[in-house]
Amino acid sequence: MDFLNAFVALSNFVLIPAIAYGSQLALGALGVTLVYGILRFSNFAHGDTMAFGTMVAILATWGLQAAGVTLGPLPTALLAIPVGILGCAALVLATDRLVYRFYRAQKAVPVILVIVSMGVMFIYNGITRFIIGPDDQAFADGARFLINARQFREMTGLAEPLAIRSTQAITLVTALIVVAALFWFLNRTKTGKSMRAYSDNEDLALLSGIDPERVVRVTWIIVAGLATIAGVLYGLDKTYKPFTYFQLLLPIFAAAIVGGLGSPLGAIAGGFVIAFSEVGLTYAWKKVLTYLLPGPLEPDGLVQLLATDYKFAVSFMILVIVLLFRPTGLFRGKSV
Amino acid sequence: MTQSLRTVSVFGLVAVLILGTGVLQSWNSALLILNMGLVSAIMSLGVNLQWGFAGLFNVGVMGFVALGGLSVVLVSMPPVGEAWAAGGLRILAGLALGALSVACAVLAWTRAPRAWRGWAVAAILVAGFVLYRAVFAPGAAAVESVNAATSGYLGGLGLPVVLAWPVGGLLAAGAAWIIGKTALGLRSDYLAIATLGIAEIVIAILKNEDWLARGVKNVIGLPRPVPNEIDLQRDPGFVESAAGWGLDPTTASTLYVKAGYALLFAAVLIAVLVLAQLALRSPWGRMMRAIRDNETAARAMGKDVTRRHLQVFVLGSAICGIAGAMMTTLDGQLTPSTYQPLRYTFLIWVMVIVGGSGNNYGAVAGGFIIWFLWVQVEPMGQALMGLITAPMSDGWLKAHLLDSVQHMRLLTMGLILLLVLRFSPRGLIPER
Secondary structure, three states, X not given: OHHHHHHHHHHHHHHHHHHHHHHHHHHHHHHHHHXXXXXXXXXXXXXXXXXXXXXXXXXXXXXXXXXXXXXXXXXXXXXXXXXXXXXXXXXXXXXXXXXXXXXXXXOOOHHHHHHHHHHHHHHHHHHHHHHHOOOOEOOOOOOOEEEOHHHHHHHHOOOOOOOEEHHHHHHHHHHHHHHHHHHHHHHHOHHHHHHXXXXXXXXXXXXXXXXXXXXXXXHHHHHHHHHHHHHHHHHHHOOEOHXXXXXXXXXXXXXXXXXXXXXXXXXXXXXXXXXXXXXXXXXXXXXXXXXXXXXXXXXXXXXXXXXXXXXXXXXXXXXXXXXXXXXXXXXXXXXX | OXXXXXXXXXXXHHHHHHHHHHHHOOHHHHHHHHHHHHHHHXXXXXXXXXXXXXXXXXXXXXXXXXXXXXXXXXXXXOOOHHHHHHHHHHHHHHHHHHHHHHHHHHXXXXXXXXXXXXXXXXXXXXXXXXXXXXXXXXXXHHHHOOOOOOOOOOOOXXXXXXXXXXXXXXXXXXXXXXXHHHHOOOOHXXXXXHHHHHHHHHHHHHHHOHHHHOHHHOEEOOOOOOXXXXXXXXXXXXHHHHHHOOXXXXXXXXXXXXXXXXHHHHHHHHHHHHHHHHHHHOHHHHHHHXXXXXXXXXXXXXXXXXXXXXXXXXXXXXXXXHHHHHHHHHHOEEOHHHOOHHHHHHHHHHHHHHHOOOOHHHHHHHHHHHHHHHHHHHHHHHHHHHHHHOOOOOOHHHHHHHHHHHHHHHXXXXXXXXXXXXXXXXXXXXXX
């Protein structure tokens, strides 16, 4: 019984939150890694792209809610995601046309593009704050829990409760669908194959008649989709605040680099590595250990390795370790 | 236009902007802009060293600036004896243990046989962390509970505040060395991401480690290198000479204090500028630029690119640390929550790029001009938005627009950066 209780506590506070957070990071990291693979620079504006797409989705959600449209137990925001993607895609395509294309034609070195993306980041940030303001916005509705603590206790008779929030379940399901669709697109469709070819070897791809501008456009649209979905899921699960999205940049980049920049599979793996380490290191293990260890060995303190305020330090530490020992990442992305 | 004429006219513009503020608004605001302009100019010299000389992309300027700010507290505040007695030694011992275990881990990694060195390092780190926590945590808790409302931290060394400036440089240099060691020699973007991370972590430490500098409770009333306004107003000699200038004592004392800061800061700026200029023209500077322009060729000539990059990265960060310490001295308080990446990282980058990367005079001029715009654009934007919304009927849209003006700075600065990068990438005073 104690073992089961320990496992339930572990699932409740570590496994389930980390899986949800990991899916959100993975979607974010996929966007970063795609831009890196096709356009060959680290896109610092990605966090704010997420914030912008989410903002459009939130505005649409409010519109739908005002019109009385809901999804019943599901959050209305899911209906608004396509609107968010459209808005976000329009923004990034316009940015590419006005800003990035010039440097691509010039064949500028990547670091210039990184600086440019930093400028873009601040413009996006300014637009988002100008429209929706810098504060927290609530837009989640529908059922709050898939299983709440009381139901679970009654169902199983265990002392430890387990609560699965509906947003966590939605995150996982949506992420699975999106990732499956993305991989199908990259591996099975002609456009997806041309994207991979372009990413592998630009010159060879050009010789075989692939239109680079088309590849870039498709990439941006996919990136906008991934960013908006990741942003909406994160906002539903936690909270929407533009500055939080800027701060997500670090774990997202850490995830992409851990997996290997440019490798989609790596981005997903990296997202989960970062999420599990972050949640695991900042969780107070006292409860789980009390169930598992015999009486005299039970811990006195909280057994929390790091205060939650330092969760960014975790992604940073992992990033440093990867840079020191395996700069190409777990899945041998293109690097160095 | 020749280079020197250009330089002179750009600096003439800077003088006109600051003097114009003095004549049109007040000399007090002119001196305020001048002082922060001087600090900004030093920061942008530091970034110029990294970007302009060596092509290194540092997105963590904020972290190095904040470390400089921390050094002011650590050096100049009087020590809190009670807190030291409560747990000062425990904290020091804990930190020493932490450092020792990292050192042991590094040693084990380099010396131990390949087969089991990974396990050895992991074991050392885990054991070290447990020990560190066991020693450190009670000490920190004890220190933080000493007069939590007024102190609750260890205090500093009680030394003159000007000493904090070089110490701030050293702190920043130490952090930069650690970052540089891991991220240099890899792709250029990796350094950017690593510095972005370290900046966030430095701010997180400042906000949460209350025993160090009171966290978000802020340290106020830092010692000053110049006299206090109140003391000056009480000094009959000063009041008399102020009357001789036709000024009332209050205005005279604020101007006097600000002018004192301006002189101190100008001295530091000139020293840093001269050194940077000497470095730029020395064989070392030529080598740095050669590495920047063609790394492969420089490597083929036998230059150790990674080492040189590390060197210049540490130097540039140290200058940012010095400037950060100066800024905190000017503010008279350390408030970790005011450190925003926009203000302390991005704005400095705009200064360097607008001024002219690779040219020290350009970086300095950019520092002054962009700081001037940063201060003056907001009231201008407010006035403009007021004008635009004037014909609108009162309603949520008008209120929203007026309320959102404060976010225009982000947009404006981003736009300036993109426009300069695109249409005038060499900046106001281009590199020779």
